Amino acid sequence: MSTAGSVSKGCFTFKGKKRRVNVEDYLPRAQNKDIESCQARFHELWEEMDTQMQILQSDFNSSIFEELLTYTQCAHASFSLETCASASLREIPAAALVTGVNTPDHGTMFGNLVSMLRDRVTPLVTILKSKDCQSVRNILTRTMSQLLDNTHLDYDDDEDSEAVNSRSLPLTLSTLAKWYHNKYVSKPSSPKKRKSSAGVGVERGGLPPVVIVMEDFENFPPRVVQDFIIITSNYISLLPVVFIFGIATSVSAIHRLLPNEVSSLLCMEKFQAPPSTEYLTLAISQMLMTSRCPFKLGKGVFQLLLDIFLYYDFSVLNFNQALRFAMLDHYTSQPLSYLCCNHDDTEVTVNQMDGQALDRLRQLSSFMSYVEECSTTEQPSLLLDEKFTKRRVVQLINEMFEYHINFFPILNCLHTLVSKLPGYPLGKQVREVYSACLEESVWEREDYKHATDLLRMLAKDELKTLVTQCVNKLATEAQLASVKTDLERFGYRMDHIDEEAEEEPAGDMEMVDTSLPSRTSLHQLRQRLQDISKKQKKQSPFEKLREEIVDYCHALFRKYLIAPSSLPLYEIFYYTSTRVIKQRLNASPRSALQKALSNPGYYLQVTICVCCDVEGNHIGSRMPDTCVVYKLHLECGQLINLYDWMQAFVTVVQQEDENDSLKQADHKLQARFIQAVSQLQFLGFIKPTKRKTDHVARLTWGGC
Structure with a gap:
């Protein structure tokens, strides 16, 4: 990172420590002895959901992957020893894979694609990313290191078992062409046997193509890609190269990056990956809108996750992680969440509840409302008799499962009826209808009444x-x-x-009084005419x-389609903590930074001391230097004099170094001040200005 505009004109290195992060440590824990049961339930259910997600995602992309595999396998079907020597200049086969703007998912998608290419088409596959390919030399280094060093892993031949060290070879395509000729072309064309990812030997005849995958093609430097394609075109008669370009927007991005003389060297074919919105709808239908999984999302949480997906990143991976966080928070913050289990385990789990757990269950708002609706003879038993309460809880949980079994098929019927209506009163997608049913009883909504009128x-x-x-x-x-x-x-x-x-008898038309009042308003006249028309027809x-x-x-x-929030024990199965989801998934960086700098003791809870636990605008002498500098800059205007700022900083913290000599203290404090100011500049609170050479401009206003 360039530091030409830095206040200190320095170079900073931030080296993080590698450690295993446990997500569960950052969540609030329920203070009860059943927390282990809750965590066990979470791991059990999430493993099932995660497996279903992976299977669903692989099946969802299987069609486009099959087309790509067929294309790469047939692109150089006629490439052989005879054609190598006499082949004239040909176009390079290139597949433009339009993946969509869900960039966080591209890594997983291209990783699966590369694995399938190596298993079923060719071991000569390399994947390039723009951050590692800022020059032609970088592209050649990455390509040769992946092709030469990893090829031996796919074969069982003893003569090919030794890895080729790419560092000892010149980084040119001529070297790669010679290596390819010695390894494949000059040997007898006998089918090779390699090991697939499952460990099963797979035979593959002919010469394998060299597949070069550029994951984020739009981010590559245009000049670098142009030079690499021109160089590769000179070796197309010696190397069966196939390009796969990952495009996030449209194929026109290729023509923006490549001029006509370069794009004419490519024989491109477009492949459109399915949009992530279709996978989201499929995932919601197969996992959330099913009675197999007892865990459900409440109205606010479900809508928030949809909004983050549709209006922010379109990332299925992030949606799955958000769903995992919601499930984890539900099972760690809700003491009775261990009752959210499979239907077969319900009776055993309820019978193992102790008196304290039953008291917590009786305090649920939905259960209290249910008790109020019961008869006066049952209310004392529900509040005092443990055996009677357990039997009733088992009955209520069974009714909840039965409710889900009937709810989702009828919901699909409602979506079928309203999804093609003009204007889409309840929405076009099934997730929109589901969100409407979660909020309230759907028949009470105005848009439902409009939909029935259209039906x-x-x-x-x-x-x-x-x-x-x-x-x-x-x-x-x-x-x-x-x-x-x-x-x-x-x-x-x-x-x-x-x-x-034909069977219906013809009846006489009802006689209707068609006389109109002599004087009436326009609204009354229209209503009168409508009534007459209905009765006459x-x-x-x-x-x-x-x-x-x-x-x-x-x-x-x-x-x-009763609203689930009106059912007893609703809180056990539905996660409704929208505030927690917003704090964790939709955080505000600026407010978090200002809070940390204004009140460092809030974040330094491990080593908290009295000096950091300050109130208001008070500045402690033992606070972190960055916090001291930040609080001092809040007292300044638009321009801050660096010398005055440093003198104020020295005045605050000098009592720490009163035993040192003045000269040493000046050097130390000056270095600490410069470092703190540089950190504020890095965080975006100040910037250098040309209005005054010894001043900096303030970029924000107000504290936490």
Whole structure:
């Protein structure tokens, strides 16, 4: 990092200590003897969820990875010993992999891609990052070190078992071409046998291509990439090179970095990775919106995690880590969270509760509300009788699991009905409908009433398609077989609506008083005309059936889509600490810095002393130098005189060095002051200014 603009004109080195960080140490701990049970439950459930996430992510990217593997394997299918000598200048095969803007996930994605390439296509794979490739020499060094030093690990041949030291060879593509010719081309073209990541021997015939993966292609220096592509094009007849460019935005980024004379050397093909929003929807549907996992997110936490994902980073990896933190905080801060377990372990876990745990359970607000709703004969038993309370808790937990079993299939039916309506009243994605159902009873929302009004205006074909989709959603739900049967009956009636029309007798039209008042307002006149129109119009058989279907679905939603916050023992299964999530995942760096500099004792809890535990604007002589300098700079205006600032600093801390000689104290204090000022500049509180040579400009105002 350049220090040309630094106040001290110095060079600073920050060397961190390597130590294992335990995330659980930073979370509040529940003060009860069941904390070990809570942690065991957390590890058990998170291992299951993490395994499902990894399987889901690998399956999600499998299609695009298969296309890339096929492309790299067929790019140089005709490359052989005969074509090497007589081949003319050809274009370099290049795959433009559009990955999206979720940059935190790119490392995992390209790591999986490189592993699959080495296992199934070629051992000659190198991955380059822009931070390590600021010159052509850096690119050649990284490429040759990865190709030459790691190739021997993929083969069982005794003659290839010795690693090639890339440091002893010239860093040129000519060296790499000679090595490739001696290793692959000059030998008999017998199929080689290598070991896959699973340890199974895999045969691969022909000459393996050399795959060069540039993970963050847009961040590479343009001139460096251009020179490297031009150099590589001169060796395309000797090296079967294939480029894979990782693009975060669009393919046009390649044309912005590469001029026409360079891009003409490439034969590019575009590969579009699935957007991370689709994976998020799939992950929520497969893990959170299922009865298999007892842990759930409350309305505020769920919406906060969605907002961070959609409006900040689009990172699935960060979403998974945030979900893990929420689960860990729930199991460490909620004393009764060990009851959030698998359904089969419920009765055993409840029976092991002692009197103290039952008292904590009785203090839950949802359980207290449940007790108030019970009869007067049951209330004393729920508050005093342990056996009766345990039996009722087991019953309530079983009802919670049954609620989740019915809740999510009916929620999918609601999403099916409203996802194609004009304007999307309840949202287009299933996560939006789920968020609306978490907040309150969905039938009480205005947008739900608007959605039902739109459903009452659907055509026959549209309504028939939606009913069929709902039947398919409930195909595997045995507990909702009656609902599925009713919906199938509605579908059958719509198919035979003409027969119902013939059987229905024709009735006389109702006589309606169509007289209008002589004097009325415009609103009353419109309402009167609408009432007359409704009474005069006779409903067709399909309109009656449509009303019947909508009313049936409305009753279904009122029965099963109850807001979870209204259920007893809601706090055990749902995590609702939005404030903790905001502090940990959406922190404010500036306020944290100002608080640390104003009150160092808050952070120095291990070595806290009386001198750091100060109040207000008081400046302690034994406070850290950076804190002293920070508090002094709060007393200054827009420009700060460095000499006056240093004299004030010396006045505050000089009593520490009163036993030393004045000269030594001056040198020490001056060095300490310069170091503290440089740290403030690094943190962004001050900057040098040209208005006055011996002054610095203040960049912030106010303290903590």
